[in-house]
Amino acid sequence: VSEARKPTVGDLGEFPLIARLQRRFDRKAEGVVRGIGDDTAVLRPRAGWVLLATTDVTVEDIHFRRATIPPDVLGRRALAVNLSDIASMGGEPKWALVSLGLPSDLPVEYVDQLAAGLTEAADQFGAAIVGGNLATSPDRITIDVTLLGEVEPGRALYRNGARPGDRVLVTGFLGDSAAGFEILQGSLHIPGSVGDDLVGRHLSPTPRVEAGRAIAKSGGASAMIDLSDGLASDLGHILEESRVGAVVDANHIPLSNALREAAGAIGRHPLDWATRGGEDYELLLTAPPRSVASVIDAVRAVGVAITEIGEITATNEEWLIRPDGMRVPLRGTLWHHFSTP
Amino acid sequence: VSEARKPTVGDLGEFPLIARLQRRFDRKAEGVVRGIGDDTAVLRPRAGWVLLATTDVTVEDIHFRRATIPPDVLGRRALAVNLSDIASMGGEPKWALVSLGLPSDLPVEYVDQLAAGLTEAADQFGAAIVGGNLATSPDRITIDVTLLGEVEPGRALYRNGARPGDRVLVTGFLGDSAAGFEILQGSLHIPGSVGDDLVGRHLSPTPRVEAGRAIAKSGGASAMIDLSDGLASDLGHILEESRVGAVVDANHIPLSNALREAAGAIGRHPLDWATRGGEDYELLLTAPPRSVASVIDAVRAVGVAITEIGEITATNEEWLIRPDGMRVPLRGTLWHHFSTP
16 A cells, blocks of 8 residues: 555656756766756866766666666666776766656655666766666666766776786676576575675675776786676686686686685585676786886776786687686586586 | 568677677777777877766656657667757767667667667768667667767857847747657658658757857857757756846747748647747757857857747746737747637
8 A cells, every 4th residue: 555655757747757856866067067957968078088988778678677786776786886997097087967757657765776886886986977868668768878087098997908828817706696687596505694695795895996997007017907797708808808828727717705704605606697697897917027016006006806817828718717627618518518427 | 571570689688799799889089098899998188178078868658759750760869858958069070989778689780770870960060979888678669878079178158158138049940840740650640741740850850050150150149959859848947047037039039931831720729839838959049139140150150040039037927918918928838828718
């Protein structure tokens, strides 16, 4: 009964909802000449820097289920996946446009919490929501975020800069998000705080904005990408764009204690998630040997873990050295074939 | 049978489809350091100009029906509605990011044509598609376009610049799109070339980019907006933001011959569509009396019609002078009450 009384998007109507979101998103922010409320946002880019632009959509029933993520967490996550793209270029996030597709029976309260999450993530990483669009969506929520950022022209880190001999490094721990996703989907049962940790890592990824800036400013990296599709797939993008190969040592892939515990509990190899699972939103980068130490120092100085996991080669092969010492193709490696003899 | 053999989005897969679109969108363009293919686009804004950013989504079954618009026309339209926002600020369109939500059973051929339409509209107005995102959409096509533009800082035209005594002007002809929409929906039957003209005006609106630039460069306008929601609603935005009122003379609202003919054929008043109907994507602007002539000259010089339709007042009232000389509230005016005695 009380659910039925909650005012919905359809009850409120388009213009009152825009006005409501405008008040919520309105912030004093650097370089914003005009934010939400005119035909376009008007922004003042920093002289001499280049502009970064990325867009990433979050669609209900494809990227999330309403039952398994609270609206404020969903809002933070929708911005985080875009922040991660700016981070992977070494840039500073600046201005976001948020395009919401909302079913008309969605409670206004839900939209308020979604907006609160978006605002929170923007504030945390120094970005401002300066524009957007509202549309009725027939039955599913869609959140399309375009994020603009800036970077010094010589500091932008592309996918195509890796050279033979460069080392491969990664921030944080890999595979937690993929395991958390399986728990959320109900296909994996890991009770207690270990399960909660993994689910939290899936729902609330931390975009590595500070680490990305530290890496760019160190001047020591040669290529960078964020891990959205998984280590095998995303390293593949760097290798293809750079026309090089790589050998990754599985023993060095950073695994969290939670992932090790979950894997142990069900007799599965944690590297299954860590090499093929996506949505970690960690940074994967390459650096020539002479600058590896300075890159590592720069990332650790902002409190983020970073690990050397392999080396770029001149061939177009992609190998993974397994814990048993065997070389196997990096893409297509099936860990459960390895771990369950 | 031949329909069933057409390869679909799902058959092709995400990465091959991205590569295919990347080839299609790839263009040499001003200020593009890096287009599609990395984590973000990298762009070089023009020194001293401000950046304009807008986003507008086109959702199947909300903004269009697949049966009534060919995919290339849909692509052009999805970009046109954003081009119109840049035009209404007086800006030059520069860089677009296109986020597509595609059902997996959609033929690849459809996506090719959609992309061709997007590219065509971008090329026509000097913009380049520099990035985007692909996502599976459960059952409906969504096209979310973010468009960036640039304008000289002193030339940007906002909604809040209208002053009492300013004249109200509008480009083109109003109401055609709304009538065309009713024809498409099947609620209005206008056979022959008149009906085709009106439908064409709905499906293929012309964003007034050149007129917008001409108005901005003339320095003579005080406020501007594009007509997406209809004259009554969009003039309302200028009045609210500028804290002024207006009197519009219905006799001066520009009506196309096609609209007059359609209205005559069914005994309806053309001003019904022209004042309340949306999606004309014409420019609505205000200008102080001393600069009206120069603004009109500037717009006509680029081959676009422009008409003075009213005056800004110091009160917060919004009146329309009807053809019979009566003053009626601009919003909420019901023309069929007037025209069918």
